[in-house]
Amino acid sequence: MSTDLERRLHDELHDRAGDAAAWRQGGATLRRTAAAHRARRLRTGAVVAAAASVVAVIAGISLGTGGRPDSAPASPTSSPTVTDAATGPRPELIQAPVSDAVVRKALQEFALGHGELLATATLPRSRETVLVLSGQLEGARFTFVYTVTVHGDRLLAGTQATYRPGDLIAQPARDGDGNDSSLVVVAPRGTEADSVEITTSLPGEDIRPWMVSLDSGLAMLTLPSPTSATRLRLLHEGSVIEDRIPADYHLSDSVPRPLGRVVVSTSSHQPVQVRTDGRSACRLTTRGLEPPPIFVLEWNPFDEACVTIDPSKLQLLIADDARYSSVAGVAPPGTGFVRLHWRNGEVTDVPVADDEVPAFVDTSGHRPDRLTLAQAINTAGDETARVEP
Amino acid sequence: MSREAPGNRPRRVTKGVETPGVDEMVGGRDLPDVVAHGRADHDAEFDAFVAGSGSRLLRTAYLLTGDQRAAEDLLQDALLRVWSRWSRVRAAEHPLAYARRVLVTTSVSRWRASRTRTAGERLVAEPPETSTHQSEPDRDDELWQAVLSLPPRQRAVMVLAYYEDLTDADTADVLGCTVGTVKSQRAKALRSLRVRLAEEER
Numbered sequence: 338m339s340t341d342l343e344r345r346l347h348d349e350l351h352d353r354a355g356d357a358a359a360w361r362q363g364g365a366t367l368r369r370t371a372a373a374h375r376a377r378r379l380r381t382g383a384v385v386a387a388a389a390s391v392v393a394v395i396a397g398i399s400l401g402t403g404g405r406p407d408s409a410p411a412s413p414t415s416s417p418t419v420t421d422a423a424t425g426p427r428p429e430l431i432q433a434p435v436s437d438a439v440v441r442k443a444l445q446e447f448a449l450g451h452g453e454l455l456a457t458a459t460l461p462r463s464r465e466t467v468l469v470l471s472g473q474l475e476g477a478r479f480t481f482v483y484t485v486t487v488h489g490d491r492l493l494a495g496t497q498a499t500y501r502p503g504d505l506i507a508q509p510a511r512d513g514d515g516n517d518s519s520l521v522v523v524a525p526r527g528t529e530a531d532s533v534e535i536t537t538s539l540p541g542e543d544i545r546p547w548m549v550s551l552d553s554g555l556a557m558l559t560l561p562s563p564t565s566a567t568r569l570r571l572l573h574e575g576s577v578i579e580d581r582i583p584a585d586y587h588l589s590d591s592v593p594r595p596l597g598r599v600v601v602s603t604s605s606h607q608p609v610q611v612r613t614d615g616r617s618a619c620r621l622t623t624r625g626l627e628p629p630p631i632f633v634l635e636w637n638p639f640d641e642a643c644v645t646i647d648p649s650k651l652q653l654l655i656a657d658d659a660r661y662s663s664v665a666g667v668a669p670p671g672t673g674f675v676r677l678h679w680r681n682g683e684v685t686d687v688p689v690a691d692d693e694v695p696a697f698v699d700t701s702g703h704r705p706d707r708l709t710l711a712q713a714i715n716t717a718g719d720e721t722a723r724v725e726p
Numbered sequence: 727m728s729r730e731a732p733g734n735r736p737r738r739v740t741k742g743v744e745t746p747g748v749d750e751m752v753g754g755r756d757l758p759d760v761v762a763h764g765r766a767d768h769d770a771e772f773d774a775f776v777a778g779s780g781s782r783l784l785r786t787a788y789l790l791t792g793d794q795r796a797a798e799d800l801l802q803d804a805l806l807r808v809w810s811r812w813s814r815v816r817a818a819e820h821p822l823a824y825a826r827r828v829l830v831t832t833s834v835s836r837w838r839a840s841r842t843r844t845a846g847e848r849l850v851a852e853p854p855e856t857s858t859h860q861s862e863p864d865r866d867d868e869l870w871q872a873v874l875s876l877p878p879r880q881r882a883v884m885v886l887a888y889y890e891d892l893t894d895a896d897t898a899d900v901l902g903c904t905v906g907t908v909k910s911q912r913a914k915a916l917r918s919l920r921v922r923l924a925e926e927e928r
C-alpha cells in the first residue's frame with residue numbers, strides 16, 4: 338500500500354465492516370425461499386392458465402359466438418388488431434414492437450378469440466415487452482384486461498383485472514423476477530391528462546407520490562410491490578381531473594371459494610385479512626369494489642397465500658410478495674399469541690383471533706422474508722408449536 | 727500502484743483465471759470437490775457454506791451498500807443465485823469467490839436498475855429529515871462518506887482491493903472486466919476521494 342490515503346482506506350473499510358451484524362439466515366431457509374420462488378413461477382403460469390379457462394367459458398357463451406365453444410384458435414390476422422374494445426383503434430398505444438404471432442399466441446393463451454391488443458410497451462426494469470389485451474363481454478358491465486409480459490416469443494406471466502368500459506386502466510405487470518412488477522397505466526380515450534401521479538405505500542415505509550408523464554396516453558412506474566399503488570390521480574397542467582383508488586378493480590379469482598368468513602382484518606387502507614371456510618385459510622389484501630362493499634375481492638395475484646388448516650400445526654401464510662407484504666398465519670387452538678423472531682434479532686408477539694380458527698396478521702411492519710422463526714405460545718406461556726419459514 | 731498476489735499464497739486455477747487460495751475457504755476449510763454426492767450432501771454443503779461464509783459476505787455487502795438492511799437484501803439475492811447454480815459452483819468453482827462475484831455484480835446491476843427506474847419519474851414527496859447521527863470518535867466519517875459517494879463500480883473496486891485485499895487480476899475476475907479497467911477505476915476512485923477529502927478540509 339503505497340499512499341497514506343490507501344492505508345486510511347484499508348483501515349476504515351475494515352473498521353466499518355465490523356458494523357455489519359452477523360448473518361442469521363441459514364442455508365435451509367434460503368433453499369426454502371428458492372423453492373418458493375420456483376413454485377411461484379410455476380403457479381403464475383397456472384394462474385394464467387386458470388384465468389384463460391375462466392375466460393374461455395365466458396367467451397364461448399357470450400362473445401358473439403352464439404354459444405359456440407370458443408376452443409378453436411382465433412383466426413390469424415395479417416396484423417395485430419389495435420383497438421380499444423369500446424370505440425376503435427388507438428395506434429399510439431403500440432409503443433414496443435411485437436410480432437403478430439406473439440399477439441395471436443397471447444390472445445389464444447387467454448382464450449380471447451374476440452379480444453384485442455390494446456397497448457404494448459417496454460417494461461422499465463426488465464426491458465421485456467408487456468402486452469395489454471382487452472376483451473369485453475357483449476352487453477356486460479365489465480371489460481377484462483390482461484397484462485402479459487413476454488420475452489421474445491415466450492409468454493412469461495400475466496395479470497387479469499376487470500374494468501368498466503372506458504375506465505382508466507392501471508394494472509401491475511410482472512417486470513423481471515417474481516417480486517418485481519411495474520404499474521402499466523393506460524389513460525381513457527380522449528383524456529386531456531398529461532401526467533399521472535401514483536401514490537405508493539408499504540408497511541413501515543413512507544407514503545410516496547410519484548409523477549409520471551403520459552406518453553401518448555400510456556405511462557409506467559416501477560413498483561416496489563404489486564400491491565403498493567394505492568392512489569392514482571390523472572392531471573392536466575397540474576390540475577387533478579381524475580382521482581381514484583387502483584383497487585377499484587379486481588384481479589383473478591385464484592383463491593379457493595367460498596372464504597366468506599373474515600377471521601382477522603387490519604384496519605389499514607387496504608386491509609389485510611385472513612379468511613376461512615373452516616377447512617382452508619387464505620391471507621388476502623383486499624379492497625371493496627365499490628361503496629358500500631357488497632363483496633370483497635383480492636386484487637393482487639402475488640399477494641395471497643393459502644393453507645389447508647391443520648390444527649396440530651402453526652401454519653404461516655406468507656405471500657409470494659414476501660418483501661413487502663406481512664406475516665399472517667393460523668395457530669393451533671389454545672394459542673395465546675404467536676412470537677415472531679426476525680433476522681435482526683427483534684421479537685414480535687402477535688395476538689391470535691379468538692376464533693375456532695386462531696388466525697393472526699402481524700402489523701409490526703416487518704417483512705416476511707426476514708422472519709426466521711415463529712412460535713405458538715399458549716396462555717400458560719409454553720411453546721406448543723413452532724415453524725421456520 | 728500495482729497489486730500483485732503474495733507469492734506464498736496457495737492458489738487454484740478455475741477456467742483459466744486464478745482465484746483466491748485456501749486461506750479464504752469456507753470457515754477456514756476447503757469444500758470437497760466431489761460431484762457424486764447424494765442430495766443430502768448437496769444441501770448440507772450449501773448450508774455449511776452459508777453458515778461459514780454468510781457473515782463474511784455480509785460485511786462485504788455492507789461496505790458495498792453502506793446500509794445493513796440493504797446489505798442483507800443484497801446478500802440474500804446473491805445467495806439465492808449461488809444456490810440456483812450450486813451443483814456447478816461446488817464442482818467447478820471456489821464457492822466464496824463465486825458468491826463474492828455474484829454479490830458484487832448484483833450490487834452494480836441493482837444500481838443500474840434503480841437508475842433506470844428514476845428516469846422519467848419525479849419524486850414529489852418531501853425528502854426525509856437529515857440524520858442526527860453523532861459521529862463516533864476515531865472514525866473517519868469523511869472518508870467513509872466519500873467512499874459511499876463513489877459510483878457502485880468504483881466502490882466495488884475499492885472494497886475488493888482494500889477490504890478483500892484482492893489482486894487486480896482477482897478484482898477483474900470478480901467484476902468481469904480487464905485488469906486495465908480495474909486499474910483505471912481504482913485510480914479514478916482514489917482521485918475522487920482525494921478531491922472530496924480536500925473539499926471537506928477547506
